[in-house]
Amino acid sequence: DSGVTQTPKHLITATGQRVTLRCSPRSGDLSVYWYQQSLDQGLQFLIQYYNGEERAKGNILERFSAQQFPDLHSELNLSSLELGDSALYFCASSVVAELYNEQFFGPGTRLTVL
Amino acid sequence: AQSVSQHNHHVILSEAASLELGCNYSYGGTVNLFWYVQYPGQHLQLLLKYFSGDPLVKGIKGFEAEFIKSKFSFNLRKPSVQWSDTAEYFCAVPFGNEKLTFGTGTRLTIIP
Numbered sequence: 001d002s003g004v005t006q007t008p009k010h011l012i013t014a015t016g017q018r019v020t021l022r023c024s025p026r027s028g029d030l031s032v033y034w035y036q037q038s039l040d041q042g043l044q045f046l047i048q049y050y051n052g053e054e055r056a057k058g059n060i061l062e063r064f065s066a067q068q069f070p071d072l073h074s075e076l077n078l079s080s081l082e083l084g085d086s087a088l089y090f091c092a093s094s095v096v097a098e099l100y101n102e103q104f105f106g107p108g109t110r111l112t113v114l
Numbered sequence: 115a116q117s118v119s120q121h122n123h124h125v126i127l128s129e130a131a132s133l134e135l136g137c138n139y140s141y142g143g144t145v146n147l148f149w150y151v152q153y154p155g156q157h158l159q160l161l162l163k164y165f166s167g168d169p170l171v172k173g174i175k176g177f178e179a180e181f182i183k184s185k186f187s188f189n190l191r192k193p194s195v196q197w198s199d200t201a202e203y204f205c206a207v208p209f210g211n212e213k214l215t216f217g218t219g220t221r222l223t224i225i226p
Contacts, residue, residue, distance in 0.1 A: 002157050033214070043204060043216040058213045090158065099208030100146040100165055105158040 003027065004106035006091050012112045018079040021109045025072055025093030031055070032074040033094075033103060034066055038087040049074055050097040078111070086113045116141050116209040120217035127195055128225050135190040135220050137179075137205030147188040148206040148214075149179055158204070164188060175199070200224045 003026035013019055025032050034046040036059075045058035049068035060066075063081075068074045078085060088110050092103040119138045127133060139145065149161040162173025169181040179190045188205060205217040 002159065004157075042218045045213040045215070048213070056213055092158075099214050102148075102160045102163065103214065105150075107157045 002104040002106065004091060004093050004104050006089075006106040006109050008109060009107065010110045010112075012114065013081060014114055015081055015083060017081050017113075018077065019081065019111065021076040021078070021089055021091075021111075023074045023076070023091030023093075023106060025074070025091075026104050029093035029095050029104070030072065031094045031097050032068055032072070033092040034060075034074070034076050035090040035092065036087045037090060037108070041087075043090075046076070048097075055097055081113045083113050086111055116207075116215065118205055118207050118215050118217040120203075120205055120220050122220045123218070124221045124223070126223045126225065129197055130194050133190070133192040133195045133199070133222070135203055135205075135222070137188045137190065137217060139186050139188070139205075139207045141186075141207065141209055143210065146208055147179070147181060149173065149177070149188075149190050150204045150206060150216075151201050152204070152219075153201045161190070161203070195222075195224050197224045197226045 005024045007022045030051045033048045037043045046060040047066050048056040052068050063079050066076045088108045090108045091106045094101045094103045147164040150158045151161045152158045162171050164171045164181045172178045202219045202221050204219045208214045
């Protein structure tokens with residue numbers, strides 16, 4: 001158990017819908033990262049938040065957005081869903097913002113878009 | 115472009131065999147290098163990392179990796195694998211402190 005929790009574990013929805021994935025970082029970690037893992041794209045960095053502020057952006061689509069709340073949990077919002085958005089979405093956390101530090105990963109949310 | 119390459123997509127070994135998984139990156143700056151492992155049904159976890167100093171890094175469960183700057187490589191090794199090493203292994207490099215870039219992963223299957 002990494003100490004990072006993600007809900008829900010599985011999510012099945014239809015094209016065009018909107019979903020919200022939730023992540024609670026390890027106690028004391030200020031940085032939260034979101035990743036998408038799919039068979040064709042591998043593990044792709046989406047976005048990073050540090051202490052409530054967006055810090056870095058990766059290959060995140062405009063239909064996707066995220067935020068980090070004052071209690072440091074984070075939500076990833078995916079809208080106008082397409083079949084190709086089906087993937088495993090991981091959240092990770094670390095103590096600091098810098099990437100030389102270990103990231104602790106959650107168990108992931110498996111999203112299936114039908 | 116900055117990238118991380120893992121050329122072995124699927125490796126199958128018998129128990130007690132020696133393991134070496136390749137990782138190459140393209141980046142001219144100072145690098146930190148990571149190997150993460152994902153056991154079946156589990157979350158990604160850190161196996162080992164190189165930050166600075168001794169280029170031979172020892173990690174958990176008997177794994178080690180050697181950073182060879184001239185070859186832009188950070189290969190993962192284990193002298194004798196066990197069935198419990200069956201997992202997917204990811205090499206990762208943070209480029210410019212903006213994002214952690216992962217390789218495509220190597221699936222390792224150990225046959226008892």
